[in-house]
Amino acid sequence: MYKVHCMNVIAKAGTDKLGDGYELTDKLEDADAVLVRSASMHELELPEGLMAIARAGAGVNNIPLEECAKKGIVVFNTPGANANGVKELVLAGMLLAARDISGGIQWVHENANDPEVAKKTEKKKKGFAGTEIGGKTLGVIGLGAIGVLVANAARNLGMKVLGYDPYISIEGAWNLDHHVRRVNDLDTLLEESDYITIHVPAMDSTKGMIDAAAIGKMKEGTVFLNFARDLLVDEEAMAAALESGKVRHYVSDFPNALSVKMKNAIVVPHLGASTEEAEENCAVMAAKEIRQYLEEGNISNSVNFPKIDLGPMKSESRLAIFHKNIPNMIGQISTTLSSIGVNIANMSDKSKGEFAYSLIDAESHIDQEVLDRLKAIEGVYRVRKIQ
Incomplete structure (x- = not known):
């Protein structure tokens, strides 16, 4: 059961998309994933078990991106949803800029109690003319x-x-x-x-x-x-x-x-994405991104890790490995797996700046020893077994 913490009010259309296998939690320290809109996360101590943060919106200046990357926490946004x-x-x-609509409306409010308002309007409206x-x-x-x-x-x-x-x-x-x-x-x-x-x-x-x-x-x-x-x-x-x-x-x-x-x-008081439709679209997209990553390891619309898609998992196990984007990392990972008898059925490795992400389908069961050996490789930030 994955636990999701909402740091802001998230549209129900989005949380409903989480479906079975997910529950909402009020405690950040228990969360596997976070849904957030505008709440600042820079001052927070991010729990060790946190795997994903999805911003229901485009801007991510309220999220510590580099800290998340070094902890193997994938940060998503929802481009285009709003x-x-x-x-x-x-x-x-x-x-509003072309015609003084605001000024005209304000004048009407100020003269609402004047019985001659209709007559005066015809004289006053020239002052609000625009282009x-x-x-x-x-x-x-x-x-x-x-x-x-x-x-x-x-x-x-x-x-x-x-x-x-x-x-x-x-x-x-x-x-x-x-x-x-x-x-x-x-x-x-x-x-x-x-x-x-x-x-x-x-x-x-x-x-x-x-x-x-x-x-x-x-x-x-x-x-x-x-x-x-x-x-x-x-x-x-x-x-x-x-x-x-x-x-x-x-x-x-x-x-x-x-x-x-x-x-x-x-x-304007920051109303750009403040519509019912935009909030629902962002929430739904964020929920889908979280599910795709937690259940399959696939990443889309991340701002700190690359896009990667191995499709639905069909092998015995799948590994998600976050590491530095430096030479010979793939060699070390594959050598480590080979040395303990794990055969790679499919693999994809992508990088984004100084960070990289490897997604590996293995034909054999992955136990704790395998995870520990991979974590011991210098430059590996996090290793996660999908199944």
Whole structure:
């Protein structure tokens, strides 16, 4: 019986997918796997028996990835599961920036008790007039699951769309509307777009990428939308651009001490993936990832270990071995197994950065001696017998 601990409220549609052989536990120390959304795990002491963490969402900055990797704890996320919810909010953000809808609604609330409100509306509405997004140019930085949906939707709304992503996947390229013009350098997108939206992960190479120099290349009066991570934008530079009018509006899904006080900023309380559908999709995907790994050792959508799939287990036993990505590890593993009479029926080894993962189907029973011998190999982090 596998035990799963939920660090946040996880949609029932997801926990129901765990099925027989699983039970939920309130105690982290008893957990074989963890389901988490936004709760921070950096300060926690991770139990020795923990094998997997699944983030019901895309970002994993709340999880200590390297520590988990060194303990052989697979960390999953759910890319694309909340993409439609984020896409729809990006479109809403563009419309809020194009027309002063929020200001108009606020005026109506403030004048709700005025018997002349209907008459005054006809005079006042000119103050909330805006522009249409049809015919304008949207620049999409990052053409992953969300970026592609945003680009395609904007095309359907009559916008011209530029896309920039030097690492676009084959799937992303196939799904992208053929009318979206892909550019090979970011400067072109910055210089030609009326609206710009960013959809890239927060990494050392992307943090602060929208800085004063990048903003300086934008059109006068550009609208910039950030529904990815606040760390991608140098918000002090953005505040200065809003003050000068270089940027007309900064639409952000990340309230913080600086963004909430910016002139002409439209700040949303982190609602990108806050839809019933997105929460259910993420929970279901996370539960399936956990089951696939715990029951078969196969890994998909991990952020600290490589993708690997040996299919359903058909041999006597299956071994999952986490180790450093260094020369001769496979040789040492296979030699160790051979020396104690274990024949390898099928094997796959993949690496991701400094970490690697071997999945081995053996034709004979695996006992504790085999596990101990493998664990004794220098550079092996963890050995798990699937069955």
